[in-house]
Amino acid sequence: MPTLVIANKCYSSWSLRPWLLMKQLGIAFDEIVIPLDLPDTKAKVLAHSPAGKVPILIDGDVTVWESIAIMEYIGDAFAPVWPPDRGARAMARSVAAEMHAGVPALRSACPMNLGRKFAPKDRGEAVARDVARFSEIVRQARERVRAGGPFLFGAFSAADAMYAPLATRLDTYSIAIDATTRAYVDAILSLPAFQEWRSAALKEEWIVDADEVDEDAIDNYRKAA
Template sequence: MTLHLVIGNKNYSSWSFRPWIAMTVAGIPFEETVVPLDDPDFKATVGAHSGTGKVPVLIDGDVRVWESLAIIEYVADKCPEAKLWPADRVARAQARAVATEMHAGFAALRKALPMNMSRPPQPTALGDEVKHDVARIEAIWRDCRKRFGAGGPFLFGAFGAADAMYAPVVSRFFTYAVPVGPEARAYMDAVAALPAWIAWRDAALREPWVHPSAELDWPAVPRLSAPRLSA
């Protein structure tokens, strides 16, 4: 039975982006259903699959898995050939630690810089707590790349679960032109060059929905040009 991932708007839903890009890059087949975050039936639709009434939710037959990191762990167990976590025990421990830190932390950054892939890149003022979050994320990326990244351009060489957890942060850093060092920028460019990233972004740019709470320029809603669909 094909896995089924229920997600929110691709432009705004950072939590949905994480398992989607992890599974897509890994080549794990799945179907997807997008439920707009402002759909009046959102809670009922998503709540039919998860008691939280939130996205994302993974459906695998009778199994329901919610929360981004839990979904990634589930598919990593189900599809070990995807190698979402590093094979080396030490690297795997660090990957899980930084992924969990992302899942549980960085509240200031999340609040100040909502994911918005359609917004043209433009700087915004950063408070001290946000700057602290940015510095910590850069330190994580730098340490992972230095210690475990020799096999490729991602945190642990090949793209994996930890990179998926930080993918929305990469998006935020681009959207708000967050100043970062050359090592962080090289990592961001590698993530943004992935075909899966490009596919998600292009779909996000074509979405019609607007959420004022995620639009820092509201009531203006600046938008990047949506790509043309192939004939």
Template sequence: MDDLILYIANKNYSSWSFRPWIAMTAAGIPFREELIPFGPGATHPQFRALSPTGKVPVLHHGSVRVWESLAIIEYVAELYPDAGLWPADRESRSLARSISMEMLSGFRALRGACPMNLRRPVKAIPLPAGVTADVARIEAIWREMRTRSGGPFLFGAFSSADAMFAPVVNRFAAYDLVSDAETIAYMDAMRAHPAWRSWETAALAEPWIVAEDEA
């Protein structure tokens, strides 16, 4: 099998890169990481040569190019059906995919107001309209799924659904957005995962600084 090569941007800032990286790493799927740091405007000329969107992440697998975080996860799940990227039973799998798509397409107020930044000191900010509703909906998702599965992750064991929400864990912490004990318990489980710790360690060591309105 040809090597999987995952092209990503800065680990400190690139939430979309984080999602497939932590999913694949947590599942023990072998791949090569190629990091290209953001330039001005949170882009880079090399991105255009790698992906038709001119953005990362993008996965190269021989002649195959797969872009967009969730599409990458689905592609790899097909290559490694026994890796546990999605829950084993059909109902849980349907829920995991539904909430992953909700994360992919929604919560724009939260994402716009609170960019991922693993080096950011914890500090609250004035919240634009819509952020509170986004936070409440995400907390409700986490609570429902963990109650249903028994935790510690959304579907018991770590899955791609957790990967899709991983950047939100940083946002909730860095911008001091939540205080509910159940929410914080899930965040603690996520931040204790070895894959999270590996990404965070690398992010904290990065030399690059990107303005929050660019990342």
């Protein structure tokens, strides 16, 4: 059985991606959680991968790091992870790669934090541009398939796993989005696999100061949990 090495579920957007994909595909795996921002974090991660970053997938004598590489390996070793249609598959790979290096303003201003919810506010033009680009991707992908499920290309794929953390940010920071994008975000947040991840996240006791924005939360889910 493969093992997925991840970080805190409350904060680790990169860890969420392959974890969610494997859960959605019904792939059994063990997990190792290494808390972020602790004195021994780096050493514990390096014990599993020379890259020194999570997530890491270990499958027998194979070690894979970086989320997209892990997802491609999952597709090779366990089950298809991209849409079956060639055109949709090309677009899915393109937008997944775009997400890998994209939305820098949104990532910086709105770090993933499943434990809190913040009031709507103007988070700047750069964040607005990132949100607009995401909405454009959702609209174009949904127009391409039009049926077959509520996700970007109908059925859940690696592209959705890549965009899941962005969906959580839009919810956490109460960012206004159009109806099509809202429906997509709700589909991600309603996934039983995501609910399982979030439930575990809210039970964590670790706090990562770098991922806690300096503003009052309108909801503190971790305190309630």
